[in-house]
Amino acid sequence: MKCDLCEEKATVFYTQVTNGKMKKTALCESCAQKQGVTDPNGLLMADQLMGMPLAQKVAETPDFLKEGAAAVCPSCQFSLEDYRKVGRLGCGDCYLAFGAEIEQRLSTLHKGLEHSGRAPSGLLELELKRSLIDRLNNDLEKAIASEDYEAAATIRDELQLATKNLSEEESQL
Amino acid sequence: MMRFSTLLKHPSDWMTGHDAETSVVVTSRVRLARNLKCVPFPGWAKKGRRGEVFSHLKGLLQELPVMSEGFAHELSDLDSLQKQVLVERHLISREQAARSEGSGSVVNRKQTLSLMINEEDHLRIQAIRPSLQLHEAYELALSVDKFLEDKIDYAFHPKWGFLTACPTNLGTGMRASSMLHLPGLVLSDQIGQVLKGIGKLGLAVRGLYGEGTESLGNLYQISNQSTLGESETQILSRLTKVIGDVARYELQARAKLLEDDPLMVQDHIGRATGILTFARIITSKEALTHLSMLRLGSDLGILPESLLEICDRLFMETQPAHLQWRAGRKLPPDIRDAMRAQMIREQLQPALPAAINISDSEK
Ligand SMILES: [Zn+2]
Ligand SMILES: [Zn+2]
Numbered sequence: 001m002k003c004d005l006c007e008e009k010a011t012v013f014y015t016q017v018t019n020g021k022m023k024k025t026a027l028c029e030s031c032a033q034k035q036g037v038t039d040p041n042g043l044l045m046a047d048q049l050m051g052m053p054l055a056q057k058v059a060e061t062p063d064f065l066k067e068g069a070a071a072v073c074p075s076c077q078f079s080l081e082d083y084r085k086v087g088r089l090g091c092g093d094c095y096l097a098f099g100a101e102i103e104q105r106l107s108t109l110h111k112g113l114e115h116s117g118r119a120p121s122g123l124l125e126l127e128l129k130r131s132l133i134d135r136l137n138n139d140l141e142k143a144i145a146s147e148d149y150e151a152a153a154t155i156r157d158e159l160q161l162a163t164k165n166l167s168e169e170e171s172q173l
Numbered sequence: 174m175m176r177f178s179t180l181l182k183h184p185s186d187w188m189t190g191h192d193a194e195t196s197v198v199v200t201s202r203v204r205l206a207r208n209l210k211c212v213p214f215p216g217w218a219k220k221g222r223r224g225e226v227f228s229h230l231k232g233l234l235q236e237l238p239v240m241s242e243g244f245a246h247e248l249s250d251l252d253s254l255q256k257q258v259l260v261e262r263h264l265i266s267r268e269q270a271a272r273s274e275g276s277g278s279v280v281n282r283k284q285t286l287s288l289m290i291n292e293e294d295h296l297r298i299q300a301i302r303p304s305l306q307l308h309e310a311y312e313l314a315l316s317v318d319k320f321l322e323d324k325i326d327y328a329f330h331p332k333w334g335f336l337t338a339c340p341t342n343l344g345t346g347m348r349a350s351s352m353l354h355l356p357g358l359v360l361s362d363q364i365g366q367v368l369k370g371i372g373k374l375g376l377a378v379r380g381l382y383g384e385g386t387e388s389l390g391n392l393y394q395i396s397n398q399s400t401l402g403e404s405e406t407q408i409l410s411r412l413t414k415v416i417g418d419v420a421r422y423e424l425q426a427r428a429k430l431l432e433d434d435p436l437m438v439q440d441h442i443g444r445a446t447g448i449l450t451f452a453r454i455i456t457s458k459e460a461l462t463h464l465s466m467l468r469l470g471s472d473l474g475i476l477p478e479s480l481l482e483i484c485d486r487l488f489m490e491t492q493p494a495h496l497q498w499r500a501g502r503k504l505p506p507d508i509r510d511a512m513r514a515q516m517i518r519e520q521l522q523p524a525l526p527a528a529i530n531i532s533d534s535e536k
Contacts, residue, residue: 076213088293090217092208092328092336095343102340109341111375112402115334117345120322 003028073097129166136162175244175282177255181498183284196472197420198305199352199392199485202263203314203409206294206337206346210326214338215276215291223275223291230290233324234279237317244280248272254503257494263301265289286313293338294346296321305416307349307409334401344401349409351416352381356391356469357426360441367422371395374415382461390461390488395419427473442470449521454507455514460491467521479524487517 003010008028072079078090080098089095095102106113136159143152208214215223227247234240248256248269256270265278269292276291289297300313321327328336334344342348358364371378377398380388395416397408430438445466448459468484470476489495491513497504500512 075211076217078213078217086216087340088216088338089214089340091213092210092330095330095333095336105340106343106401109399110344110401111399114332115330115344115401116407117334117347117404119331119334120327120329121319 001026003031005031070097129162133159133162133166175242175280177244177246177251180244180280180284181258183282194304195485196481197353197355197423198416199354200301200303201305201307201310201349201351202299202301203307203310203347203349204297204299205314205318206335206342206348207296207298207318207321208328208336208338209295210328212295212328214293215272215295216293216338218275218291220274226295227275227277227290229325230288230296231277231279233321234288234317237320239286239316240279240281242282244282245277247275247277249274249276254494254498258498261489261492261494263287266292268292286317288317294342305351305413305420307351307413307416308406311347311349311405311409342400345403345405345408347400347405347408348396349412350394350396351412353393353395353416353419353423354391354465354468355393355419355423356465357423357430359388359391360438361426361430363422363426367419368393371415371419374411375399376412376415382458389458390465392461392465392488427469431473438469438473439475442466442473442475446470446476446525449517450525452514452517454510455517456506456510457491457493457513460513460517461488464488464491464517477524480521483520483524487520491516 001010002008004026006028008030010026011029011032070080073090073094074097075093076091078094080101083089083094083098083101089098089102103113136155140152140155140159143149143155209226212218212226213222215226218226231245235243235245248265251259256265259265259278260267260270262284264280264284264287266289269276269278269289272291276289279288279290280286285301287299287301289299298314298317300310300317302310302313330336335342335346337343337346355364355367358367368378375398377396379394381392381394382389395412397412399408403411445463448455449463449467452459464484464487467476467480471478471480471484490499493506493509496509496512496516504512
C-alpha cells in the first residue's frame, strides 16, 4: 500500500473519526513524522490529511490573507516557507512573525481562537497589571476631557504606582 | 538514579490493582506541552543548545521530590531495543525514539509521571492514572508544571497561551486521553456508531494497535483535539463525560450480549482461552485478539478475576521489544512468536481453572 501523501510504501496506518466521518489513513514513516502522527498522543490533523499535503494547501491561500506574515522569524531565522513545508515552527516568536498565516489555520484546528486556560502564575499577574494600566490611562483621558482635575490627579497617582510596580516585575523576568 | 533494568522490573503503578474500576477505562493520561522562552524549539535548535536545555531541565526535574530516585537518561545513551521498550510502555513517543542527542526521558519510580525533554517541544509532562481519572492525572501533571514555572520562563502569549512547536497543541498545550477496552461494543457491532458519535463531538478516537478500522485487542484511545479556546477544566470535564458515557454503553452491550446470546460470548472466550493455553507459536496480533477475550471473560465472571491484571500485563509484555529485552538480545519474528506463546502459557496457568488447565506433556 502506498503512502497517501507521496509514493513511498505506507507503514503507519490509523483510523480517525472527525466530525462524524471515519477516515482511514496510510502514511510512510517520514510523512507520518511530518504530520505528527507517530506521536501516540499527538493530534491527527484529519482536515489536513483528508485534503492534500499541507504545502499545497497553504500555497492556495489568497494573497491578501498573507499580509503581515514575515518571510523569516527575526528571533530564530526560521522561514515561513519551512513552516509551510513541515507545519512546525522554529520558536515562540515565530507565532508573532507568521501570526497572520498561523491564525487562519487555527480555526480549523481548535474550538476557539483565544486561550482561555491557565497562564504561568507570574505572567497572569503581569497581564492583570498591564490591563490595569490600560484602564487607568483611559480613565485619565476621560477625566481630563471632562475637566475633572481632582479625579485626574488621583488617577495619575495610581497610574504612577501601577507603572512602577509593573517595571519592577518585568525586570525580574 | 534508577537503572533501565530496575525501571522494567517494576510494573508501572497504574498497571497493578486492576479491578472492576478498570474493566472498561483502563488508563487516563494527560500531557502538557511546554517550551522555554527565547530558545528555538528542539526541531530547530542547534545540537549544543538542545544539550543545554536537556541538562537544565533534567537538573530542575531531579530537584522535585516526586522524581527522586527516578529514571533519567539521554536517549543517545540507550540502544534501539531499550528505546523501543520505552515506546511500548508509552513512556516516550515513537517520534522521540527517533531523536537522539539532547533528547531524553525522565520517569519517576512509580512510572506515574513521564517527562520527555526535547521531543517536539522542550518539555512534555505526562501523567498517567488507572481508570477514568483525567482530572487526577491533570493535577499530577500540573504539580510538575507549577514547580517549573517558578524556575523557568515558559514561552507564553496572552492570546495564544502556551506556545508549542506545532499549532495543533497551542493554548493549553494539553492532550488528555483515556484507553478503553470495548469488546462488547465490537462483538455487538455497535462500535462504528459509537466512534462516529464521539467524532461528532470533536474528540479523536483511534485504535491503540492495528490498522484501519480494526483495533487489535479492542483497545481504543479517546482524546481531545482542540487545545485552544477552552480551559483545561472544560476540556477535561467534557472528555470525562463522553468517556463515562462510552463506558456505560460498553457495560450495557456486555450485559445484552450475555442475555441475548450467552453461548456466542462463552464460545469466544472459550476459544481464546484454548488458543492461549495451548498455542506454541503466536503472533502479537493473535495474542492481542485473544487476550482481549480473556479480559472480557474475567470481567464477566466467566473466568477468574485475577486474570484481568495478568491480561493487562501481557498486553504490554508480549510486545516485540519487551520480549527481546527479556531475552537479552534481538530475535527474529518466528523465535519471538514461540517465546510469546510460552510466556502467555506460563503466566496464565496459575490463574486458569483446572478443567482447562491441561498440563504440558512435553515438560
Ligand atoms: Zn509519504
Ligand atoms: Zn522563530
